Amino acid sequence: MRPRKKINQKDIADALGVSNVSVSNALAGRKGVGGELLVKIRKTAARMGYGAEEEYAGRTAGTVLIVTPVGLTEDKAGWLEQTVREQGMRARFQTIQEVLNEQKDDGAGLSGFSGVLAAGQLSSEELSALERISEKNGGKPVVGVGFFDNRVPIDYVIDDGFHTMQAAVFRLSEQGYENILYVKLDESGLVSDILRRMRTDRLLGYRSGIYLRALRSGQDIEQAEAFELGDEGVILDWQHFCAFTFTTCGVNSNDYFQRWNQTEEHRKSAEKCQTDGRTAFLCEDEDTACRLTAFLMDRGIKVPEDTAVIGYYAQEELWKGLFEKGCEIIYDRIRTGKTAEGIHLVSGSWIEAEE
Amino acid sequence: MRDIAKARHVSVVTVSNALAGRKGVSEEQRQKIFETAKDLGYDLSRSEKKPEERSVTLGIISSQRYMSEGSSFYWEMYQNTINAAARRKVLTMLEMLDESREKDGSSALISKSEIDGFILIGRMGDVFMERSLKIQNSRAGSDSFHLSLDRKKPVVLLDFYREGCPCDAVLSNNYMGAYRITKYLTDCGHREIGFVGTGRTSRNIVERYYGFCRCMLEQNLPIRREWLLEDRDLETETPRIILPEKLPTAFVCGSDYTAGKLYGELDVRGLRVPEDISVIGYDDYLYGSPFAGRLTSYHVDMERMAEEAVRLVLRRIEFPGEPYCVRYIDSEIVERESVKDVSERPLRRREG
Numbered sequence: 001m002r003p004r005k006k007i008n009q010k011d012i013a014d015a016l017g018v019s020n021v022s023v024s025n026a027l028a029g030r031k032g033v034g035g036e037l038l039v040k041i042r043k044t045a046a047r048m049g050y051g052a053e054e055e056y057a058g059r060t061a062g063t064v065l066i067v068t069p070v071g072l073t074e075d076k077a078g079w080l081e082q083t084v085r086e087q088g089m090r091a092r093f094q095t096i097q098e099v100l101n102e103q104k105d106d107g108a109g110l111s112g113f114s115g116v117l118a119a120g121q122l123s124s125e126e127l128s129a130l131e132r133i134s135e136k137n138g139g140k141p142v143v144g145v146g147f148f149d150n151r152v153p154i155d156y157v158i159d160d161g162f163h164t165m166q167a168a169v170f171r172l173s174e175q176g177y178e179n180i181l182y183v184k185l186d187e188s189g190l191v192s193d194i195l196r197r198m199r200t201d202r203l204l205g206y207r208s209g210i211y212l213r214a215l216r217s218g219q220d221i222e223q224a225e226a227f228e229l230g231d232e233g234v235i236l237d238w239q240h241f242c243a244f245t246f247t248t249c250g251v252n253s254n255d256y257f258q259r260w261n262q263t264e265e266h267r268k269s270a271e272k273c274q275t276d277g278r279t280a281f282l283c284e285d286e287d288t289a290c291r292l293t294a295f296l297m298d299r300g301i302k303v304p305e306d307t308a309v310i311g312y313y314a315q316e317e318l319w320k321g322l323f324e325k326g327c328e329i330i331y332d333r334i335r336t337g338k339t340a341e342g343i344h345l346v347s348g349s350w351i352e353a354e355e
Numbered sequence: 356m357r358d359i360a361k362a363r364h365v366s367v368v369t370v371s372n373a374l375a376g377r378k379g380v381s382e383e384q385r386q387k388i389f390e391t392a393k394d395l396g397y398d399l400s401r402s403e404k405k406p407e408e409r410s411v412t413l414g415i416i417s418s419q420r421y422m423s424e425g426s427s428f429y430w431e432m433y434q435n436t437i438n439a440a441a442r443r444k445v446l447t448m449l450e451m452l453d454e455s456r457e458k459d460g461s462s463a464l465i466s467k468s469e470i471d472g473f474i475l476i477g478r479m480g481d482v483f484m485e486r487s488l489k490i491q492n493s494r495a496g497s498d499s500f501h502l503s504l505d506r507k508k509p510v511v512l513l514d515f516y517r518e519g520c521p522c523d524a525v526l527s528n529n530y531m532g533a534y535r536i537t538k539y540l541t542d543c544g545h546r547e548i549g550f551v552g553t554g555r556t557s558r559n560i561v562e563r564y565y566g567f568c569r570c571m572l573e574q575n576l577p578i579r580r581e582w583l584l585e586d587r588d589l590e591t592e593t594p595r596i597i598l599p600e601k602l603p604t605a606f607v608c609g610s611d612y613t614a615g616k617l618y619g620e621l622d623v624r625g626l627r628v629p630e631d632i633s634v635i636g637y638d639d640y641l642y643g644s645p646f647a648g649r650l651t652s653y654h655v656d657m658e659r660m661a662e663e664a665v666r667l668v669l670r671r672i673e674f675p676g677e678p679y680c681v682r683y684i685d686s687e688i689v690e691r692e693s694v695k696d697v698s699e700r701p702l703r704r705r706e707g
Binding site (some may be wrong): 197221 | 508519528530535553558568573585591683684685686687
């Protein structure tokens, strides 16, 4: 067997796109690197086998197989590969059909891979088949990324939109925002199941945050009323919003509001668009936040001076976080031999916009 | 070590004590000795020990009200915590707060310098939380053998969380766990489902309630107010469930304790479980009830939760600068006999 190339600090720095000095400081426990970067450097170093404890020497993370319902675009495969590489691992891609066909042909299955990341919702039957193939190959870890299936007991990584939004409500309250409104666009029916569930999590997180805030302030609200609490979310009609965004010059904001005021529901929502400096808009995603900001500023409402607008992670960044966690789970399972642990939630963090 | 001693104008004994983490050296002096050691290229791996190898002591604090009759859940959580600590050769000291001390926010253990970190089991009152964490934040134990400049003693909350707390927390996977048990019911064909639990008394129950909502919304099932039942009278602080006239076909309960009480109320009405109505619980911990041993429930993995709490507090002792996190520990549904499959084609369930 060819001797394995020894990993040095430069390899780690290159994989993460950081300086050698940062890596050196992080691994030596010196000041200058803290928080998430410190954690990231240490984890990547471990997975690449840098200074591995004798017990785990040679047991590096290796290659993961990324299985998707359909083939990925070059662009998506590219950044997925980059994400996996930053975790000290390599990636290969196959569709679920290719994996199942290979299994039929020679049963080799998952040899050569450390584990499987199932990205994009597979059916229960497809997941069960992957799980069975993994068991035949010595119990390689299989991790579902972005979804969950009650019937198949593997690991899953899910975006924790619920707790992230809950924490956002708390944070805004602490900053003095009394009126926190949730902004979501009516679903056009073109949304995937995964995205629909993510949005439900965020909406419920907002509602639970409003409820918990009310309880903390001493309000005595029964469970039955809780579900309706926080229903003051401003729902913008997708069609009107699109019209506003894409029409040049012809439609101004007053005209938009006139159309918006036509229904009772919209009129009530419009009344809630206060600009007293104590209103914050919590948007279900970054796109909504951008559009809302543009809409408000066009009405002469300054953001953030008059009102705050908070978005949620852009999709690519969110999926990157989920895949990082997926790689971490695979590496941990290889290292410790643990069995599947069910759902792992990946929470967001508060990021201030740059000036 | 002689070179380090010379550079710092101290004795070799002092350097040896400092590097080995022994008492008798001030924190400031210890830091300077370490810096000098690194500058001189001294191999610190000879002296530095991981927290698991030093005699780390953790303080475990809980409230007496959790350890009373019918609440042995928290005794078991405590046992799992000391087992997890013992596996890592970590010592533990327990303090159980009575009501008055919890209200005062006073704890004997918090002021002990030999404690390196704390695990709080079960929700504590706000006064206690504020006082204990403030004390932690401002304390600068001169004889602490913590090697970092940050002198905070880490605190990990076990089975509860409080927004804004500068500490880690480990909880059961409340939101997704409740989603799972509700999905279990819908997979069995149930469409009319209620929830029993009092969110006003417990953040965990609030999260489980919203997990129930998640499934109902996903399956396009209506959430009916009359089927959202509280499980206690808050004025008298006694269990109380008032059943509506028309009942759903199934109930999700915020805890097994609540499921046990619900079973009693259904029995009074002459209703059988699961023949007339299905019930699913949360905790997988029901004792002293005629329903025990029959209730399908979401298991709370206390062993893993305790393991994670100990791991987090030790990690923070070693790396105080890392961001705080809240860990939600998932588990599985333990199938027993309290849910009837009313779907057209009953699914074959997994064993155990």
